Amino acid sequence: MRLKSIKLAGFKSFVDPTTVNFPSNMCSVVGPNGCGKSNIIDAVRWVLGESSAKNLRGEAMTDVIFNGTTHRQPVGQASIELIFDNTSGKLVGEYAAYAEISVRRVVGREGTSEYWLNGAKCRRRDITDLFLGTGLGPRSYAIIEQGMISRLIESKPEELRIFIEEAAGISKYKERRRETESRMRRTLENLDRLADLREELERNLQHLLRQSQAAEKYAEFRAEERELKAQFLGLQWREHQANSKVSQQALTDLDIKQEAERAEFERVGASIEGTRVSLAEATDAFNTVQADYYSVGGEVTRVEQALKYEQERRATIESDLLQTREGLQESRGHLNADTERLSSWRSELESLQPMLSEQRGAADSAAGVSAAAEEAMTQWQSQWDEFNQRAAGPKQASEVQQSRIAYLEQVLQRIHERGGKLRKELEALANEDVDRDLPELEAQIRSGEDAVKAQEEALLQLDTEVAAQRAGIERLRDEQDQARARLQQLKGQEASLQALQEAALAEGDVTATQQWLADLGFSDRGNVYEALQVQDQWTTAVECVLAARLTGVCTESFSQAQAVFDTAPAGASILAAGEVGTGVTGTLAEKVVGPASVLSVLAGVHVAENLVTAREQLASLKNTASVITPEGDWIGCGWASRPSKTDAGQGIILRKASLDGVAAEISGLEASLETINQTLAELQESRRANEDQRRAGEATLKRHVQEQAAKVTERGARVAAVEQTRQRTAQLQADLADSGSQFETEQASLAAARSELQVAIEQMALDGEQRAALSQERDQLNRQLQTAREQAREARDNAHRTDVRVQSLDSQAETVASSIARLEQQVEQLQGRVRDLTEQLPVGDNPDAELQSELETLLAQRVDAETALTAARQLVSDNDHALREQEKLKLAAEHRLQSIYSELESGRLQQAERNVRIENLEGLLRELEVSPQEVVEGLPEGASEPEWQVKVERVAARIARLGPINLAAIDEYAKASERKTYLDAQDADLQEALQTLEGAIRKIDKETRSRFKETFEQINSGFAELFPRVFGGGTANLEMTGDDLLDTGVAIMARPPGKKNSTIHLLSGGEKAMTAIALVFSIFQLNPAPFCMLDEVDAPLDDANVGRYARMVKEMSERVQFIFITHNKITMEAANHLMGVTMHEPGVSRLVTVDIEEAAQLAAS
Template sequence: MKIKKLTIHGFKSFADRTHFTFPTGTSAIVGPNGCGKSNIVDAIRWVLGEQNARHLRGKLMEDLVFVGSDSRKPVGMAEVTLTLSNESGKAPAIYANFPEIEIQRRLYRSGDSEYYINKVPARLKDIVDLFRDTGIGTKAYSIIEQGQVGWLVTAKPTERRAIFEEAAGINKYKHKKDAALRRLDATRQNLTRVSDIISEVKRQLNSLNRQAKKAERYKVLKDELRSIDLYHSHLQYQHMSAESSALAKEDVRIEDEELTHATERDRHQGSLEQASLEYLQKETEFKDLREQSFGMERLVQMEERQAELARLRSDELKRSTERLLSDIEELKAQNTGSSDVITTLGSELEGLNSLLLLEKRKLSENEAALTLVSSELQGKESALKTEETASLAMISRSSGIKHSLENCIREENSLREREAKIKTEREETVRELAEKDAPVEGLLTRISELSAKREQTDAETLLASEKLKSLEEEKERKDAALKENEAELASKDARLGSLKEMTSRMEGLGDGARNVMLGHKTSAVHGLIADIIETTPGFERAVEAALGERLQYVMVDNQSDAVEAVEYLRTSSKGRGSFMPVKNSRRSRSHATNATLPEGARPLKDEITTSSEYGEMIKDLLGDVLVVDDLKSAADIWEQNELDKTLVTLAGEIIDPDGVITGGSACGSDGGLLQRKGEIKKLTKRTTELENKVASLSSETEKIRTAIFQSKALIETYKEKRHTEELERINLESTLERIKAEKKRFCEQEAELSSEITETAEMLITIKDKKITLSREREDLDHENAELDEKIRVLRDGLSELRTKKESVAQLVTESRVALASSNEKYEHLSKRLEEIKGLIQATARKIETKTGEIEENAREIEAKDAEALKHSEKLTELLESKDALRREEILKEEALNAASKATKEMETEIKKLTTSVNSLHEQRGSLQIKLRELELKAENLCENTIERYGTDIREYTPADETTTLAPEDMAGRVTELREKLGGMGEVSLGALEEFEEQQVRYNFLLEQQTDLVNSSDKLQNAINRINRTTREKFKETFEAVNKVFKESYPKFFRGGHAELQITGEGDILDCGIEIIAQPPGKKQQNINLLSGGEKALTATALVFSIFLIKPSPFCLLDEVDAPLDDANIDRFNGFVKEMSAKSQFILITHNKRTMEIADSLYGITMEEPGVSKAVSVNL
């Protein structure tokens, strides 16, 4: 895959669309620094997928878009298109049939980026996969810059191995390994999570087994805590109430005192306002007087300054006059000396004037003789030139005829060869034209098939997308339903737990019944009546109202057991209770039958079920109770029938046989024992339903999630399929267009060749006639030229004598001119000196006159300044007198102002004291109110806590006498102790068995998941091990091959010496580094970092070329790699490039002329317009 063409538009400095066409051999790109040569390398690196702007010499990707110049606006997009030839078919399978592969990348100023392969949208991954392990890429060895050569030398051994990995072709294996490692890591993380969950579930199973044993002890401690805590809270509430009353009285007292002080403060503030106004008036008067005083002070200072300035100026002028008088005396002395010099110079000038006249006469005689000889010589030379010109014309014409004859012969031979070649080409063109028609029909058929497949794939993709959208909508609905059911389940579960806890604590029972059930439950104790009966749903309130306190009766075997239980409560002071013997021989009352019941009434006992053991007992309790729908119906039945039965409604209202009606609102939010029991039953059923529903929804959601994943994968498969088919279709269309273009070209070529054959025959006849004419002309010219040669020889002999005579006369003229010039120069020098001295005397006289005038001006100004100083002194005396008067008045005003200020401050002090007192009293009230509010909050919190913990309002609580034997000061300690014990027991669950079974099922499921994950992890590890083995073998094989070639090529670069590569590190070869050891001729073996700059560059170049010899990349870009090399090493470098250009295409960016000479084509980069690069190509 060699570079065929590169197109750059809007990238960095290439504002205009610029095309580069590179031959298969060696191309060079040249130009001055800063013209944009390296931008071409950046463009190729960028189109190959470079993502780091710093590697492209920018900060952000947006920096790559042309930003404009003085004469150009910025562009909105950078675009680079790289066309690669694929004649060898070595591209990946999907592109193997394409003769060309075009890669295009665009970057918009908004930051959006696009990739195309053969004009089909692609991903960055597609471009990376296209060049993987080919040596081409942003980090491969196909693009080498000068800095990269330096990096190869200075890089760490572990960093240097990257270029060997590319050469070994193991990057695709590393890519697969990385993917496998990510999957292995995810699998291990899942395995860790599953193992953690298994551990947690196992721990929960053990915990559930222990929780049941804690329940009994937990109930006893909980009841004792409730009793003591309520009583202790009751005492605290009473203490808080008493303290609040005392604080309220103190608040009233302080409020009265605060009001008294505030009134006094307001009175003083009125007086202060009046005093403040007077003070402000006096202060204003004082400030005005002070301003006048300051103004007078400024006038005094100004007059003093003016007087002083006048005196200073007068003194300065007097000193200046003295200096001027001294200067005048010096100037007069200078003029006297200059007059003597003028007399001497006049005598010298008269002698030089006579000498000049004599030398001018001699020069005139010599020049006349030279003119005569020159005129004669010029005539002879003119005649010779005329004859030589005629001779040259004849020779030139003869030579032209000779060349024309030779050209005619060559042209005749060339035309005959061309005629034979054209005929051969025409026959070949006709044959190829016939061959081009053969594959067209097959291509059209295949293109039609691919278009149909594309439509089918688009339809399938659309269906899959619609299905995906439907699945995602279904998932959203399922997620919402799941969330709703989970919320309801959590709410119901919390309520069920609360009710179960209340039941386990036996809340709502009297102290006697609870204490017997918790502390004296023997085999003779059967339980509460509320526990042994089941009520038809909806009749709980009716049964609770009818039985009332009897629901808390404790059932015992017989009368003696009941007596024993009562004795237990009495001796232990644990309340009172009622006990009902199950075996009662007196239970023989008869009850009316249903036949005598009024309409709308039915026996309440029929709505209750219990075991046969307790059936008679329930009949005794409810045999005379009838249930009706509502209170109105019950009242009507009681009015219309004389019944000796009790009527109870579904809402719990009661009418006894005497007509007494009992009813109203129920107390408490949790209802009675039977309602609680019924609610627990309903909630248990509902939570089971919700758990099943949540599990079902979770399963359905997971199935939908799997289906969504499969749909996305299917859509991706369709896209890949469409991409592949589209590439093939474009390739076929490109092939078809190419065939059509070639057919057209062949037809045009055949017509052109036929025309050329005819033209060639006509040209051969014309050339034959021309040859005959030229031969005759050449014979005539040879005869004329011999006669001219004799004339020229005679003229040249006469010219030689005249030239010798002319040189002798010219020497005399030169000597006369030199002597005259010397005398002239001396005369001019003396004249100039005389004029300078005369000018100096005149300038001195002018200076004397100027300075005399300055002395007179100074005298006038001195007189004026002395008068001005006297005037300012007189005015200053007047101003000082006015200033003293103002100062006396200012002192009086200041004393009055101070007196007013003192009175005001005394009032402010008194007001401040009163304000402090008021604030102090206000703060005291605030503190009292805070304490009062804190007590109220504490009391409210205490009430809320008792209601929250025990469902009892402490304000309405009345403790029983036998509540506790503890002293009040010991209660808090006992409460803390009980809470610590309960807290230390942890959570106690009465439904532990049920939860244990659920957790067991989950535990078994998790064990299966763990086994599957372990198997998956083992398979991934085996795959990674296989990849490691393959990469080790390939890397080792490539390293050894490169090392061998490197050892051979190094001496060629250095004309001797030795170098080798060494693997560093003792671990796995996949993690090792590569060290370069070099020994230039005449030096000891040493690390490459110790070599000179040129030796480093040449060593690195030898290594790169060694890699190329083992695995050449299709093309190689070298950006000023030859910069640090001298001429000798440049020649060796160029030799290697020539050798390897047979296998790889080379593009060189260089400033070196020797490197340019090896190039097959040359591109010049210029910046005719500042900031805009332009390319000029030269085919060498």
């Protein structure tokens, strides 16, 4: 397999469609810097799946699209297509039968990439999978770009391992291992989630079991609690009724006492008003006297402050004058001392100047002697360097030849040993039968694929059915919940209506009437309102007219009613049922359908739509007639009535109609709910059957997939083994032939190296005599130079010390002169300050006498004002005391009145609270469907509230100990048990799948270790062989950095001839490049990629090494296709075809191709 051509369009600088053909195995791309040569290699890397824009020398993936020039517009997309010749069948799998493989990648401005394989759109993953194990990839050893040589040789052990893996063909195993590990992680995550669900279900199951057991106890305790609560409420009702009568009498007594206290309170209030007037007059007189007192006090304060200010000012001036005189005396002392120091330093400076001139002259003379000695030593060093440079040649040649001889002897030994190993390995490969049973395995795989596909289709059909069933179940459950909620609502509404109807029917003295009807045998007869059909608008009017008759009993005939009516108790009502008919037009009977006896009562009442119409209609009727409206407003001759909300029978007919409607809707909902429950049960049973069938199908599918995966893995291993055996056989035969020719070449090289070593040894003996003479001359010159340097340094130090002292004295004198000027200025300022302060001192013996006299006068006035103020204050105090005493009396009366009022309000509030409690207790008893009188009558003798409260609390505690009660616990327990069984089965399936994946990883690891070890040893052997050929000597090898073959790194150890470096990083740039070339070529010897691209690999090499590099590439081109970019003429000479890249138009690359053989023929002709 080889690269046939590259088609570029819109990629970087190749804007025009360009086809780069590679007709031979030695094609060189040449051209000036910046013309776009490396873009060809970037194009190959990009098509093979490179996803990092940085590795393509860009910032974003869209940077590979031509971005325009000054004369060209940008294009919208970039396209690269690689054409491979696969006539050798190197690719395995479905594309092995294709003689030509096309791989294309296209990217647009939106940044999305598209991949095409033989004209079919595919994924990036398909491209990388296609070349797994072939040595090709976006970052494989087959593409060596600028700078990659140094990165390769300096890469970390883990990064270098990747090249070994690619050569070993185990990158596809690593990819499968990653996929398997990803499946294992997902399986473990599913197991964790499943374990959480199972644990939660287990807890719920135990909880539901306890709840179902507690449900029966709950019902029993609730019934007992209901009875005890009713009795306890009855006891409370009886107690509050008794207390209410006692508190009412106490409230009456408090009202009388309150009136008496209120009269006393008003009398004290009138007395207080008179005292307040006297207090106001005394307060006004006090305010006037107090104002005079404050005025005199202000004048006293003013004079005292002025006197104090004058005294403080005089003291401050005297203190400042004393401090200024002391400062003046101190400044004059400093001035005298500085003047004396300045005179002394100037005298010393005059004596040092002549000495400094003499010392500088002596230093200049000594420096001239030292410079002459330095020049003599420099001339000798030049002679010595020339000698060493000339003498290093024979020595280096001797070391090189010694290393070369040792290396060649080792090479000859290794070639001999390697030949024996190659022959043994060829014999072993010839005896292997690796392609046995491969056709049968292919047939089994195809059969397995059909079975898996059929099973997957069946599972998909089941999934569709189960999803539809689950959706139906959810819909039915929603309908079920809605129906149950509506049914519960209707039953509550029915119970409320029924309770209201029973309460309306029970008003009045019904007990005696019921007993009377039971004695006559009429207790099963219906009520009157049950036999009526009333138009909705007129139900209120009918109820107003019939009133208590609505709750009466219907008999079979009027005679029967008359016969029994004589014994009827008060409040009883009996009507004959008779025939059902309709009433007279215009009367209330017209609006009703019912017994004739009822219609006769309603026939005397006319109807009107409103009161206005009713009044007009009543004027034309007889005096005995009456008119009623739909709202129940009923008027007659001289009377009128309007119903209240509490009238007997109010709403009975309307509630009966509502009850009938609610009952009908409840019946319909119960039937609908029964249908929903039946449909839901059938659908759930069908879903469970489908899920059981699906689980069985999944188990079958999983078994098929596992078997299929094992067969596919085995087939891949066998195909790879067959291909590897074929390639290895061809490689061994070629290596065996190369080994023979190489043995003869190395023997000749060994003889030449020994001859050159003898010549170098003889020259080294002659150089030794000249070295001794030059060494003696060097010792004499060193002694002279040392003496001159010491003398020059001593003279220079003396002059320097004197110069430093002169500069120091100059600086000090300048500083003291500045200080003297500053002190003279300071003395002058202090003298002026003394004069100013002396002038500010006051003159005279007693300057404050006038202020002192004024102060004494004001003090006498303040004493008189203070006496008047005391008398006025006493008058105000007396009046105020009297007022406070009277207010105390008023406050005491008010407190007594407030106490009585509070006691009265508290009593009223307590009485209201008792009434509310009594009403609440009666309401609670009604909710329990019992009356207070019935409960009190049924209580045993000696029953008390504390005793019954204890009983109620005891039952409530039993219910509380049961905790929350779930009446639907049994059904929920069954559903949870079913789900637990299903999850347990899933857990078992996942555990089995996890074991299968672990087994697959162990198998992959075993194969990876075996292949990596074998490949490493072969590459190491080839590297150790190629390195001396590249360098002309030296040793190199690969070392594993760890013990585990699955993740160990690989380190390079290389020692060129004559060097004993401890690390690869100590090598020069050229040596690193040659070492990397040897390693890459050793990989190609083992597992050659379809082609190798080299981008200016020879740049750091000198001509000699470039020649060896070119010869090695030429030799390997017999088996590997090489495409290399170079600027070196030696490398160009080795190429069969030259492809020149030019940029005649700025920013646009074009291709020019030259056939070297054809060009040579043209030149010869």
